[in-house]
Amino acid sequence: MNELRPVGAATRFAPVARNAGTPLTLDWFEDVQVNLSAAERRAASIPTRRSVKKNYQAAWLVKALQCIDLTTLAGDDTPGRVHRLCAKAKRPLRQDIVKGLGLAEMPTVGAVCVYPAMVAPAVKALEGSGIPVASVATGFPAGLTPLPQRLAEIRYAVDQGAQEIDIVIHRAQVLLQDWTALYDEVAAMREACGDAHMKAILATGDLKTLRNVYKASMVAMQAGADFIKTSTGKEDVNATLPVSLTMVRALRDYGELTGFQIGFKPAGGLKTAKDAMNWLILMKEELGRRWLEPDLFRIGASSMLGDIERQLEHHVTGRYAAASHQPLA
Ligand SMILES: O=C[C@H](O)COP(=O)(O)O
Numbered sequence: 001m002n003e004l005r006p007v008g009a010a011t012r013f014a015p016v017a018r019n020a021g022t023p024l025t026l027d028w029f030e031d032v033q034v035n036l037s038a039a040e041r042r043a044a045s046i047p048t049r050r051s052v053k054k055n056y057q058a059a060w061l062v063k064a065l066q067c068i069d070l071t072t073l074a075g076d077d078t079p080g081r082v083h084r085l086c087a088k089a090k091r092p093l094r095q096d097i098v099k100g101l102g103l104a105e106m107p108t109v110g111a112v113c114v115y116p117a118m119v120a121p122a123v124k125a126l127e128g129s130g131i132p133v134a135s136v137a138t139g140f141p142a143g144l145t146p147l148p149q150r151l152a153e154i155r156y157a158v159d160q161g162a163q164e165i166d167i168v169i170h171r172a173q174v175l176l177q178d179w180t181a182l183y184d185e186v187a188a189m190r191e192a193c194g195d196a197h198m199k200a201i202l203a204t205g206d207l208k209t210l211r212n213v214y215k216a217s218m219v220a221m222q223a224g225a226d227f228i229k230t231s232t233g234k235e236d237v238n239a240t241l242p243v244s245l246t247m248v249r250a251l252r253d254y255g256e257l258t259g260f261q262i263g264f265k266p267a268g269g270l271k272t273a274k275d276a277m278n279w280l281i282l283m284k285e286e287l288g289r290r291w292l293e294p295d296l297f298r299i300g301a302s303s304m305l306g307d308i309e310r311q312l313e314h315h316v317t318g319r320y321a322a323a324s325h326q327p328l329a
Helices: 036-045 054-066 079-090 095-101 116-126 147-160 171-175 179-193 210-222 241-258 273-286 305-317
Strands: 068-071 111-114 133-136 164-168 197-201 227-229 263-265 299-301
Touching: 036 241, 054 068, 054 273, 054 305, 068 079, 068 305, 079 111, 079 116, 095 305, 111 116, 111 164, 116 133, 116 147, 147 164, 147 179, 164 179, 171 179, 171 210, 179 197, 179 210, 210 227, 210 241, 227 241, 241 263, 241 273, 273 299, 273 305
Parallel strands: 068 111, 068 299, 111 133, 133 164, 164 197, 197 227, 227 263
Antiparallel strands: none
């Protein structure tokens, strides 16, 4: 039985080098085969690994919290809602829970993720906190506006203060296997991002096959994506474990070929502490401890934080109280 051990307080790693990308190299992915049932079997084995010592779970849940891109992407978003979200991003746990867990300080989330028009209020609300603002862009969620407008949207969000840009790819380019067109667009988006980190949303629920998911991952990384992200949260099927497994294996292959460490962001429909644990285990088993830090792993979620807070509260006050005294460092 795989045993989760404490993952510790945020380890201070050297920041990862920005992905410089490569020329489009079809040889790296064109003939790839992805066995759906093997991916499903492997993914199905992940939740069994959650039967872990209770005394380590609090440390893992705090780690998950630190990797959340706390998100609001609704048509009725207002500056007021964004301010409230940012207040939660800065103080995601009640003080008594923080104290009960023995944490030296209040942990914070990985980033706050909003629409471009909400970047300025988010930047203002997060001033001095060190929490970056991520903005979706490029005609999120469908990505079907003309390219000049999509690039202008990236520049607008960066100009407003976004440090991370979550772009969406043009799914038809994957479905038509037009890798050159996909590469050129994503490379142009990367250039428009300037110094902002770029996460490429593949919208895997629209891509039909895991083979397409692998290939699109590879092209996005070759075009310079710093992160690959599963979904917008608006597709019929969003983050799943088989899709995530396929993406992290592409990410590992790209890393072996180029030396660049690329981040991974599952997003869409992830709501529970159990979801968080499943994805943390996937990252640790497939890529190693290094991919449990917010510079290489994020969970995009609008409604997961509440469940993590509830579970941590149980550790402090409820049936897991004894476990909470385990050191987190
Ligand atoms: O990027 C983040 C997703 O849009 C969040 O999706 P969700 O609302 O299902 O958590």
